[in-house]
Amino acid sequence: MNKQEYAEYIKKITPKSKIWSSLCRAFIVGGLICLLGEGLNALYHMWLPSYDQTQISALVSSTLIFFAAVLTGLGIYDKIGYFAGGGSIVPITGFSNSITSAAMEFRKEGIIFGTCANMFKIAGPVIVVGVAVAMLCGLGYFVVGLFL
Amino acid sequence: MSTLIFKQKPRIIGWYSVVGKKESEGPLGYTFSRIVKDEYFGEKTHEGSERKFFITAIQGAIQVAGVQPDIVFAGDLLNQIVSSSFAMRDIGLPYVGVYGACSTMALSLLTAATFLESGVIQTAVAVAGSHFATAERQYRTPLEFGNQRPPTAQWTVTGAGATVLSTKQKSRFAVTCGTIGRVVDYGVKDVNNMGAAMAPAAADTLMRHFKNTKTKPSDYDAIFSGDLGQIGEEALRDLLKEQGYDLGENYYDCGKLIYDASQKVDMGGSGCGCSAVTLNGFIMNKFRNGEYHKILFMATGALLSPTTSFQGESTPGIANAVVIEEVTE
Numbered sequence: 001m002n003k004q005e006y007a008e009y010i011k012k013i014t015p016k017s018k019i020w021s022s023l024c025r026a027f028i029v030g031g032l033i034c035l036l037g038e039g040l041n042a043l044y045h046m047w048l049p050s051y052d053q054t055q056i057s058a059l060v061s062s063t064l065i066f067f068a069a070v071l072t073g074l075g076i077y078d079k080i081g082y083f084a085g086g087g088s089i090v091p092i093t094g095f096s097n098s099i100t101s102a103a104m105e106f107r108k109e110g111i112i113f114g115t116c117a118n119m120f121k122i123a124g125p126v127i128v129v130g131v132a133v134a135m136l137c138g139l140g141y142f143v144v145g146l147f148l
Numbered sequence: 149m150s151t152l153i154f155k156q157k158p159r160i161i162g163w164y165s166v167v168g169k170k171e172s173e174g175p176l177g178y179t180f181s182r183i184v185k186d187e188y189f190g191e192k193t194h195e196g197s198e199r200k201f202f203i204t205a206i207q208g209a210i211q212v213a214g215v216q217p218d219i220v221f222a223g224d225l226l227n228q229i230v231s232s233s234f235a236m237r238d239i240g241l242p243y244v245g246v247y248g249a250c251s252t253m254a255l256s257l258l259t260a261a262t263f264l265e266s267g268v269i270q271t272a273v274a275v276a277g278s279h280f281a282t283a284e285r286q287y288r289t290p291l292e293f294g295n296q297r298p299p300t301a302q303w304t305v306t307g308a309g310a311t312v313l314s315t316k317q318k319s320r321f322a323v324t325c326g327t328i329g330r331v332v333d334y335g336v337k338d339v340n341n342m343g344a345a346m347a348p349a350a351a352d353t354l355m356r357h358f359k360n361t362k363t364k365p366s367d368y369d370a371i372f373s374g375d376l377g378q379i380g381e382e383a384l385r386d387l388l389k390e391q392g393y394d395l396g397e398n399y400y401d402c403g404k405l406i407y408d409a410s411q412k413v414d415m416g417g418s419g420c421g422c423s424a425v426t427l428n429g430f431i432m433n434k435f436r437n438g439e440y441h442k443i444l445f446m447a448t449g450a451l452l453s454p455t456t457s458f459q460g461e462s463t464p465g466i467a468n469a470v471v472i473e474e475v476t477e
Contacts, residue, residue, distance in 0.1 A: 001390060106290075122290070
């Protein structure tokens with residue numbers, strides 16, 4: 001077998017991810033996290049009637065971030081992630097998990113060079129891409145607006 | 149010739165294996181010398197724990213052998229092989245660090261046997277080990293990060309194994325020859341498919357070994373590969389079949405032996421510790437019980453670093469093979 005034949009051979013014998021069961025699990029868990037967010041939204045509206053939607057949304061996000069960080073610290077979130085895959089990575093709870101897990105992992109190297117230097121190791125690229133895409137969208141929106 | 153024949157037949161006079169909880173719950177659990185359920189082994193960091201596994205294995209093997217060794221040959225997976233050298237800080241014996249990624253157990257055995265063959269020393273220890281948590285940190289993501297493992301992933305073994313070789317002491321078991329591996333790269337870039345990356349190197353070493361020693365697979369009671377896992381094992385069988393060698397029923401992969409399917413390890417075990425603890429537990433116990441008389445132990449390594457894989461390089465593999473047999477004289 002040459003290199004090319006070997007690459008094709010390996011592709012043939014490598015087991016594939018079970019896409020349908022993965023998608024279903026991601027849908028269910030991801031959906032449940034969003035449902036929890038909606039539930040919190042309704043609760044905060046009930047408890048804090050004087051707050052507007054922007055303030056309530058910030059409270060909902062912070063609550064989800066807080067609980068995901070606690071579950072990460074307790075060693076539970078990675079088990080949810082093992083089951084749900086993208087379903088628990090994509091919501092804001094996954095973002096919280098990626099930062100908390102990295103912060104915990106590198107704590108042993110000290111606060112500055114360990115935790116602070118490494119806590120955005122996984123989330124960093126997401127933030128960079130998010131900001132860059134937002135800028136491009138904003139630019140597009142502006143350019144289109146000039147002609148309308 | 150890349151196959152080394154040891155006329156002095158360095159004897160194996162002691163062996164010791166120490167593993168973590170998950171390994172003790174696997175099918176080979178009963179074969180290990182010591183089980184440590186605490187992943188930290190009483191230390192503050194996982195790196196400290198890995199060191200302590202090394203110290204325990206080296207001291208254990210020396211105690212079993214009952215002889216003070218001249219040199220310790222050790223290697224591990226962490227950057228600058230710190231587990232080995234930091235462990236040797238406490239052991240206090242002369243030390244040679246070796247690195248062959250997960251092929252280190254076979255490499256340290258071959259290096260020790262070569263030193264002994266030359267006659268400059270009389271007793272040596274060969275040791276290798278790894279720790280799941282330190283390998284995850286160096287090569288992959290934080291432990292608590294909630295991602296899914298791809299189906300081709302392998303699980304790094306937590307444990308260390310040590311073998312004491314001697315040309316002075318008597319024993320029924322000896323290292324008689326071995327083949328040093330070549331670095332072979334078939335262009336596999338998927339860092340989650342180490343078995344596929346290492347199989348061509350394993351096939352290369354086995355074929356050269358069979359040719360150089362004029363042996364065939366059926367001449368051995370068993371042939372072991374280190375940590376090829378399910379895909380690598382299948383690929384090795386097929387690569388050898390293409391060259392006219394049938395590995396048959398007596399070929400095993402340590403990575404597939406050490407865990408069972410219910411332990412969620414996907415393709416099987418990996419890491420320096422995988423072949424080291426299987427050799428110094430399961431395999432040597434079989435020798436002691438008289439079930440094996442001659443085996444070929446080939447540890448396999450993927451010679452990548454996180455830097456090379458992020459820079460888009462493929463994963464080169466290496467495999468080192470050692471023949472262990474029962475001797476009479």
